[in-house]
Amino acid sequence: MQTSRVKAAASGDKTYTGKDCKYKHGGVRYTANGVCIKCNAMGLRHYRAKIADLLKIQTTPTPRTAAASRGAVHYVGKECGNGHNGLRYTSTGDCVQCQAERTFAYKMKMREALDEARAANKQAAD
Numbered sequence: 001m002q003t004s005r006v007k008a009a010a011s012g013d014k015t016y017t018g019k020d021c022k023y024k025h026g027g028v029r030y031t032a033n034g035v036c037i038k039c040n041a042m043g044l045r046h047y048r049a050k051i052a053d054l055l056k057i058q059t060t061p062t063p064r065t066a067a068a069s070r071g072a073v074h075y076v077g078k079e080c081g082n083g084h085n086g087l088r089y090t091s092t093g094d095c096v097q098c099q100a101e102r103t104f105a106y107k108m109k110m111r112e113a114l115d116e117a118r119a120a121n122k123q124a125a126d
């Protein structure tokens, strides 16, 4: 059985009228691939917009990538969960103040441990 597509191909037509697409574009399709010509045009537009979006996302620098390209150690990003001012390390993205507090807490702990150890040693020596 000869479909309208086969007939169009046989007579060298670039398009033929087949089944209407789901968007009711009227059923005019490309003979070569059977795709609705309007869907095809929309698809291309959609595809190009998507690519443009992707490129935009990649080329828009965040404060962190901008700082990294400048070689800066810190950058101002989003405020952290502890309400600090948003100053962060470029390399890790960590809040500078949180990091400092963690380091301070660690040092305090170490000092306490050291003091305890010294006290224990003293007792042992007595």
Ligand SMILES: [Zn+2]
Binding pocket: 021, 022, 023, 024, 025, 036, 037, 038, 039, 040
């Ligand atoms: Zn269509």
Ligand SMILES: [Zn+2]
Binding pocket: 080, 081, 082, 083, 084, 095, 096, 097, 098, 099
């Ligand atoms: Zn913080």
